[in-house]
Amino acid sequence: MGSLKLTGIRKSFGAVDVLKGIDLEVADGEFVIFVGPSGCGKSTLLRIIAGLEDASDGRVEIDGRDVSAVPPAKRGIAMVFQTYALYPHLTVRDNMALGLKQAGAAKDTIASQIEMASAMLSLEEYLQRRPAELSGGQRQRVAIGRAIVRDPELFLFDEPLSNLDAALRVNTRLEIARLHREIRSTMVYVTHDQVEAMTLADRIVVLNGGIIEQVGSPMELYNKPANRFVAGFIGSPQMNFLEAERAGEPGCASVGVRPEHFSVSRDGGRWSGEAVHVEHLGADTILYLDSKEVGTLTARLFGEHAFTAGDTLHVTPLEGQLYRFDADGRTLF
Numbered sequence: 001m002g003s004l005k006l007t008g009i010r011k012s013f014g015a016v017d018v019l020k021g022i023d024l025e026v027a028d029g030e031f032v033i034f035v036g037p038s039g040c041g042k043s044t045l046l047r048i049i050a051g052l053e054d055a056s057d058g059r060v061e062i063d064g065r066d067v068s069a070v071p072p073a074k075r076g077i078a079m080v081f082q083t084y085a086l087y088p089h090l091t092v093r094d095n096m097a098l099g100l101k102q103a104g105a106a107k108d109t110i111a112s113q114i115e116m117a118s119a120m121l122s123l124e125e126y127l128q129r130r131p132a133e134l135s136g137g138q139r140q141r142v143a144i145g146r147a148i149v150r151d152p153e154l155f156l157f158d159e160p161l162s163n164l165d166a167a168l169r170v171n172t173r174l175e176i177a178r179l180h181r182e183i184r185s186t187m188v189y190v191t192h193d194q195v196e197a198m199t200l201a202d203r204i205v206v207l208n209g210g211i212i213e214q215v216g217s218p219m220e221l222y223n224k225p226a227n228r229f230v231a232g233f234i235g236s237p238q239m240n241f242l243e244a245e246r247a248g249e250p251g252c253a254s255v256g257v258r259p260e261h262f263s264v265s266r267d268g269g270r271w272s273g274e275a276v277h278v279e280h281l282g283a284d285t286i287l288y289l290d291s292k293e294v295g296t297l298t299a300r301l302f303g304e305h306a307f308t309a310g311d312t313l314h315v316t317p318l319e320g321q322l323y324r325f326d327a328d329g330r331t332l333f
Contacts, residue, residue: 002063002076002153002186003028004049009058011044011210018044020210022058026188031180033189033197035233036207042190043158045207049188050079050156063153075154078147082159084139086131086146092118093127096146103150113149120179121145137168141175148183157189161196169196176200194234198222206230228329231256237286239323242294247271252324252332259286259300261321264307269314273297278307289313 004026011019019041026032034042047053049060051072060068067075078099086095093114100110118124121141131139140160147155160176161169177200180187191197197204198218206213206221206229214226218234225231231239239256249255263269264287273289285305289297299315307313324332 003061004154004186004188005059005061005064006045006049007059007061009045009048009060010056011041011048011053012056018210019048019055022212024205024212024215026186028063029184029186031187031189031200031202032205033191033201033203034205034207035191035194035197036213037233038192040207041210042207046156046158046188046190049154050077051075052079076152077154077156078150078152079156079158080140080143080147080160082162084131084143084163086139086142088131091128091130092123092134092142092145095131095142096149099146099150110149113151114145117145117148120148120182121175135168136164137172140164140172144176144179148179153186155185155187157187159191160189161191161193169193173200194236198234204234206233208233224333225323225331227331228254228256228325231323231325231331235259237298237300240297244324246294249322249324253327254325256323256325257317257321259298260302261318262297262299262301262315263318264299264301264305264313264315266311266313269316271297271316272312272314275307275309275311275313278309280304287313289315291315 006022006024009019009022022045034045036042044053048055051070059066062076096114096117097110100113118127121144123141123145126134126138161172164172173196201218203215203217204221205215208229214221214230221230221234225234235258237259239258242255244252244254247255271291271293273291275287276290277288279286285301287299287307291297297315326332
């Protein structure tokens with residue numbers, strides 16, 4: 001019902017190539033998330049899928065239908081923006097109903113769709129309020145409800161949680177995950193927050209400089225990054241990268257160790273360093289070490305540890321948790 005296929009999608013703004021030939025297939029009912037650094041092309045790609053931008057070249061198919069030249073309203077999509085895009089003079093009910101009214105839906109159909117969506121998103125008591133009377137999280141739920149009532153083939157989300165505070169982001173993320181489980185619609189979602197990507201996605205698409213670096217499940221990208229860029233982008237704090245020669249690892253150009261894949265002691269280990277800063281987070285302790293042997297290191301330990309700045313500590317990568325990269329940044333498996 002809502003499959004998506006992108007073939008050779010390119011986009012240029014003057015002499016700047018923003019997308020350089022994107023090929024991707026999204027299965028019906030799949031939740032796919034685009035991630036990547038600012039300027040990588042992820043929002044531009046989403047807007048091309050929506051029909052809000054024209055591709056310079058390539059083909060967009062939704063449910064097997066070429067929609068490359070089809071206007072947004074006729075693509076069978078619904079888009080949720082980070083700015084909510086609600087009409088301030090309309091009630092929640094009227095904001096949710098507007099798209100259906102414009103499409104000529106019957107009154108009883110509109111009423112039943114609003115009843116279904118408002119129950120799903122716990123908005124029943126807010127239907128007569130206007131956006132100014134709602135919190136940011138409630139407004140975003142209204143924007144999602146407005147998309148649900150249209151029963152689209154494809155949901156598109158453009159950084160929908162970026163304007164919410166930390167607690168609301170968590171709650172709304174849980175609601176979006178539950179929503180996907182219940183309605184099983186195809187969802188394509190753009191975010192700069194890798195926690196959202198890792199917790200929501202069936203598959204993650206990592207974009208960089210207008211190309212796809214890797215596509216895979218969250219744990220595939222975490223455990224088997226295709227290259228140094230993906231290895232450094234997925235995971236927080238970021239993976240440590242060391243020169244192979246300094247690290248004593250022949251046969252590669254550089255090595256990587258995730259902060260959570262170190263053992264740390266005061267007595268001895270593979271590399272030593274001075275703790276220049278320690279973050280005590282309760283559930284975790286983050287250590288920043290200055291090692292004369294290999295350079296700056298970040299280690300993440302579970303729980304609380306009595307280390308302080310100035311301590312001399314020794315770190316050792318856990319068995320099997322050292323990543324090796326060639327001179328072009330490709331992972332050597």
